[in-house]
Amino acid sequence: MRLIAASLILLSLNTALAAQSYPWPNNARAAVSLSYDDALHSQLDNAIPTLNKYNLKGSFYLSLSSSAYKQRINEWQTIAMQGHELGNHTINHACSGAKANREWVSAGNDLDNIPLSKLINEIIEANKQLHQLDKQSHRTFTLPCGDAFANGKNYHEAIKHLFTGIKSRVGGIETSMTGFDIKNVSVIAPSNISGEQLISYVKRAANYGTMVNFTFHGIGGDHLSVSEDAHAKLVKFLADNSELYWVDTFRNISLHISNNQE
Secondary structure (H helix, E strand, O other), X not given: OHHHHHHHHHHHHHHHHHHHOOOOHHHOOEEEEEEEEOOOHHHHHHHHHHHHHOOOOOEXXXXXXOHXXXXXXXXXXXXXXXXXXXXXXXXXXXXOOOOOOOOOOOXXXXXXXXXXXXXXXXXXXXXXXXXHHHOOOOOEEEOHHHOOEEOOEEHHHHHHHHOOXXXXXXXXXXXXXXXXXXXXXXXXXXXXXXXXXXXXXXXXXXXXXXXXEEEEOOEOOOOOOEOHHHHHHHHHHHHXXXXXXXXXXXXXXXXXXXXXXX
């Protein structure tokens, strides 16, 4: 029994040390990125008011062919002026049609058939258009669908030099910041889960002293949605516990991590 007790104490101490090991601003226990993909109406209508209410900043990865982007471009520019991030999510949101449950991918927007050079030019053009809105010199990117290959070639590797940070795949919470690659970051893509479940991810990141990267889609509407209530519970929890959690744009988090790796 003494051996078990000692082991539990050692595990607790190691967890505590891990949570204090990375230099987050203001001695926070974890960093939190609140990101939103695809440029959706519900993000402007429901996510932004909640973020602004609690004075937290989010990162919005815009697919520039989205109707919600084209119809409401002035509103996206306004949120950039408020301190939210406009991230690159390509223009056309091409994905691989060969993967399971991808019947919705059209032949003309199938990443498996798009030449690498064409996709890179599209991404560069998206950067230019976003710069016209926010005048930012640092940009981050999220791979649509987490697909990294265009016509069989790794476009993720080919665009790394264009971005300060890249969210590349769905995964879990990082257990260590050692060797962390800010241009190959995993995300949690929640859908139809509760506020309590969202908060549990944040608490787990604090136990490790690392970060949690949320990539939301619809907020109370659109696709892959979480409810307004669940989203609001998470945001309020983060605001109420700001001494424990550093919430910022993925751009600012990426810059902080890069500066600490130099």
